[in-house]
Amino acid sequence: MTRRSRAAYDVAVPAPSPGGGRTAAPASPASARSIGAPVSIRGVSKWFRTGSSFLHALDEIDVEIRPGEFVSLIGPSGCGKSTLLRVVGGLLPYELGTVTVDGNSPAQARDTKQIGFAPQTPSLLGWRTVRRNVTLLAEVNRRGAIHPPLGESEILELLETVGLGDFLDRLPKELSGGMQQRVSLVRCFALGAPVLLMDEPFSALDEITRNEMRYLLLDLWERTGHTVVFVTHSIPEAVILSDRVLVMATKPGRVVHSETIGLPRPRSAQMEDDERYLAHMRSVRRALGEVSAR
Amino acid sequence: MTADTAPPDAAGTARQPPPQRPQHLRRSAMTVAPIAGLVVVFGIWEFYVRVFNISPLTLPTPWSILVHLRHEPGFYWRHAQVTLLEAAWGYGLALGASLIVATFMAHSRFVERASMPVIVLLQSTPVAVLAPVFLIWFGFGHWPKVLVAAVFCYIPFTINEFTGLRSVDPGAYELLRSVSASRTEIFWKLRFPQSLPYLFSAGRLCVGLALVGAVIGEMFGGSTEGLGNTARVGQVRLLIDQLWGSIFVLALIGVIGNLLLAAVETRVLRWHSSQDLPGGSAATL
Numbered sequence A: 001m002t003r004r005s006r007a008a009y010d011v012a013v014p015a016p017s018p019g020g021g022r023t024a025a026p027a028s029p030a031s032a033r034s035i036g037a038p039v040s041i042r043g044v045s046k047w048f049r050t051g052s053s054f055l056h057a058l059d060e061i062d063v064e065i066r067p068g069e070f071v072s073l074i075g076p077s078g079c080g081k082s083t084l085l086r087v088v089g090g091l092l093p094y095e096l097g098t099v100t101v102d103g104n105s106p107a108q109a110r111d112t113k114q115i116g117f118a119p120q121t122p123s124l125l126g127w128r129t130v131r132r133n134v135t136l137l138a139e140v141n142r143r144g145a146i147h148p149p150l151g152e153s154e155i156l157e158l159l160e161t162v163g164l165g166d167f168l169d170r171l172p173k174e175l176s177g178g179m180q181q182r183v184s185l186v187r188c189f190a191l192g193a194p195v196l197l198m199d200e201p202f203s204a205l206d207e208i209t210r211n212e213m214r215y216l217l218l219d220l221w222e223r224t225g226h227t228v229v230f231v232t233h234s235i236p237e238a239v240i241l242s243d244r245v246l247v248m249a250t251k252p253g254r255v256v257h258s259e260t261i262g263l264p265r266p267r268s269a270q271m272e273d274d275e276r277y278l279a280h281m282r283s284v285r286r287a288l289g290e291v292s293a294r
Numbered sequence B: 001m002t003a004d005t006a007p008p009d010a011a012g013t014a015r016q017p018p019p020q021r022p023q024h025l026r027r028s029a030m031t032v033a034p035i036a037g038l039v040v041v042f043g044i045w046e047f048y049v050r051v052f053n054i055s056p057l058t059l060p061t062p063w064s065i066l067v068h069l070r071h072e073p074g075f076y077w078r079h080a081q082v083t084l085l086e087a088a089w090g091y092g093l094a095l096g097a098s099l100i101v102a103t104f105m106a107h108s109r110f111v112e113r114a115s116m117p118v119i120v121l122l123q124s125t126p127v128a129v130l131a132p133v134f135l136i137w138f139g140f141g142h143w144p145k146v147l148v149a150a151v152f153c154y155i156p157f158t159i160n161e162f163t164g165l166r167s168v169d170p171g172a173y174e175l176l177r178s179v180s181a182s183r184t185e186i187f188w189k190l191r192f193p194q195s196l197p198y199l200f201s202a203g204r205l206c207v208g209l210a211l212v213g214a215v216i217g218e219m220f221g222g223s224t225e226g227l228g229n230t231a232r233v234g235q236v237r238l239l240i241d242q243l244w245g246s247i248f249v250l251a252l253i254g255v256i257g258n259l260l261l262a263a264v265e266t267r268v269l270r271w272h273s274s275q276d277l278p279g280g281s282a283a284t285l
């Protein structure tokens, strides 16, 4: 990188400060829309060029995801979770293998707006109100869309569900960190895309808020039936949310363990005492432990 | 925190916030503060000149300058208009040009790399020396002054706007890319709005710079109008009142310009955390 001489007039633009979380309103009845699509990842390998050498980021990843399945990726940091998510989302090229989203290449899926993305930070646009942040993705690349975005009433219903009904016309800087993350989730769902990719969306939240967000996410997901690929660092989060937990190992990034979660749906906080839940937790922890020990 | 063991009715009073000075009192104090600052400075000035018996040729008292201004409002208004117009045109030209250039720079590494040496060159040169050159090129009209003002403003506008356009939130950028938003869409929905705080901060700096540019252009001679000219003539002919009168009017124009811009900024950047400072952006003038 060249050094840019801009110091003289450089301006520090402070970021809006995050705050604590809030409790959400109870869920309203479901408007059943089952739109999940299958995702197929076959023999995918990916290298990053770092200077003169190559970094083997993904090694022969094979994952078949059913329509409407909730899959979590868990693993030590740097094992390629975000990379895999970006590959599926068509945001990064890959060298070997094939990825299809509902039969299309990731690039096609991106162009036809079949993928909803939730980044690690809420990334709300500060000048837009909550309502207009949620509709942002519907506004761009209109012609490409093959699935209609949610209508205004459906969006309002989602915002009500996550407890933001009274904050529709507020600006992001007026919201706590947890509320901002809820806007981000609703924005992801509002696109109406069959596949949602979420990259550690709750990692910046405190433990209590984070716990609430799990059930909010489940609530949103259970009424729509999207296919979700969810990256997380938290074993309890992965187990309570998912149909399947994939444990990844690092150097090179690969899937070393697949845990199918046998807990019934809808999931609730009571299941956290369930013997099966605890067994899955142990099993995932053991797989992760083996990964980290190596 | 200690446990609250007071009975419910007593708790009501116990929980009241600590007594504060009424809001309106604090507010009016905040409004008076800048005026108080000015009064102190001018007071010391007036006092110094009178007590030490300074010759009015060296330094007139602020009061005598104000009296002088009151006697010649038409004269100063006429010349102020000229300078104001030159500065405004220079400001606008620089803003327009920098918006275009910064947009190209932000979208192309090649243009960025090609522009940087030119910008560094302009930044390192005391651009005031260009005034005689513009005079040779464009004669004695308004254009040389407009151009000097524009050159003064161009660099801060371009550098800030470029920085603003480039400092997009990576998450928001990736989000828009994940639905294949076009470059144009990303520009209007993300880059440009996000650059506005940077643009405004350059805009405030440039109010003063545009005036400096216009005045320098006028001072380099050939000009019969404008506050730069009246100040220069005042100095040459020892019309000390006129010299100081020009300075005061220029200062006033600068202050009004900054206040107007701050008012616009408060509206446009309502969403930005810089506006959360007590009293809004005007307080940071």
Ligand SMILES: Nc1ncnc2c1ncn2[C@@H]1O[C@H](COP(=O)(O)OP(=O)(O)O)[C@@H](O)[C@H]1O
Pocket (backbone or CB within 6 Å): A048, A049, A050, A055, A057, A075, A076, A077, A078, A079, A080, A081, A082, A083, A084
């Ligand atoms: N754009 C990039 N260029 C070079 N290396 C990268 C890039 N993105 C990620 N990596 C490397 O790839 C590996 C996997 O990164 P990532 O997918 O972000 O891990 P995770 O999300 O699991 O923490 C890391 O070693 C990281 O340094």
Ligand SMILES: [Mg+2]
Pocket (backbone or CB within 6 Å): A081, A082, A083, A199
């Ligand atoms: Mg990551």
